[in-house]
Amino acid sequence: MNCKLCGKEAEGGEISGREAYGMKCRTCGQYVITPEAYHSELKVAGYLLSAATRLAWDNGRRIEIQTEGQEQIASMVRRPSNLFEAIDNVIRTLYDGLERMDQRFVLDEEILYPIWVACDPNELGYWLNKAAELGYLELEGGSGYVEQFLPTLSGWARAVHLRETTPLGNQAFVAMWFDDSMDDVWANGIKPALERAGYSPMMLKAAQHNDNINDKIMAEIRRSSLVVADFTGQRGGCYFEAGFALGLGIPVVWCCKIEEKEKLHFDTKAYSHIFYSNPANLKELLYDRVQATVPLKKQPPQSTT
Template sequence: MCPLCAHPAQLRDNENAIDTLSVACMTCGKFSLPGLLFFTFFDFHNSESSEKALLRYLSGYTRHASERGEEIFLDVDNWNEFATAHANTSVATKLTRFLEIIAARSKPGKSGELDRTIDAPLLDAFDSDEVIFLAKTLHQRELIDYAGSDFYSLTAKGWEAIQSAGVNGIPGRCFVAMSFHDSLKDAYDNGIFLAVKNDCKMDPIRIDRVHHNEKICDKIVAEIRTCQFLIADVTLQRAGVYFEAGFAMGLGRQVIWTCRDDDLKNVHFDTRQYNHIVWKEPGDLRMQLADRIKATIPSTI
């Protein structure tokens, strides 16, 4: 059984860590966790504690990570924060995700499936009842039509809503332009991601963590067109980060510039005029970035 959703799942010992289990679940994706935490989660299922409810949202974190090809390791220090980040997703964002999933799984005039149970974590929905609520809301707004149990098709208005998102951007969506070097992984996971997702209740998009079949440059341009604002961390001075920030500015999107303090001296001359968040470690980046977003970017809540 899956320790997050209590549905059938494949379990095996993790060969790379002692007393660690790997889980493969259709609902929650693939993830690993210590054996002790595995049994702790099942204790939550047998209680009415607040932690039990958080497991629903932890499924959102692990499923999203699994969809982009990552296998998350959960431990006693990180699982609560991961879950809380997805518990704060706004209804507006969930509705947009619903439309995006159907658009990706269908085409005009054809329907696509969104399973109210298996796919609930992709929407950060608490349960199947919330998925039904989201579907009814979109139907009432004439953005989707029902095409059978768990099958939906976008109406003309629905396709227009998806396509028009490229004009002004989807409220609450943030494109993150930064180097993908391993030395900055912690800066994203424990700095940028938590500032945007948990502290500001918005959606961060980093292109290496998005599944796609398009050419990478086309996908980057498409994602920037749909974002409300962009975060450009210029640490390590990657040319692509400057290009993506410039493209976003050309579209009229706000850009928040950040740089690690030991690399600030290398920031390109043309962008030194902009107010950079200068950070030392991920916690510092998270705090400063959350404050800047709240002060300068309109909230979707």
């Protein structure tokens, strides 16, 4: 069976017990598609669906493609709006993934292009070669769609700059009291609610005794597109972090255990808080609040024509 999304040869077969094909493509990852969708024309550009299925699969999820709802799946991915944004996305992923600082990048453009929402391997090849022109990579050789590059000083500088200044897209920073009594609130309330809403939650309890924790906290808030602040325990740090995020224009969701409602600081009491009685309760309320007020930044799909 050929992959419906990229057209290349792929493994595929009927899933037992239901009318759907399970597909396994080197480029698009694993996904499920209904026979009806498989045998009719796609409603959106295939590369957008390739990117959505690939990114989901790399995160351990299989997307199901039906005849309806393809636009919504495509809208989960963000197509770079210009060449510099495309190059920055690639540079950031490549350098962030390095184990050794002098490690060679061996890039098979045919398999990798959906990761950065390129239209095809040729477009990714163009981005990589323009990145090399800017000095962010050093072309070392290659053949066909497999090219080799070395990291460069400019590339490192760009990657470090990007890491420090741009939001990760789906990171949500969680400001809360680092007390063992809050472990349950984190594990069974905040974390699952944010993950369900599509965010990757970041909490720094493990690093709390590090001297540079304040620098680290501010760097992580800068990289986040949402901050969840829980004021249970009335920690000054949480107020500081929420204020810092507000100043940067990052949306803040305010939470507090119901029994501490009256202890909240006068200056911030006016913000609409989620008051919860237990972690399960918080999980539901927080998910609803995040869905309702701060949808993930998404861009409408763009046509290839």
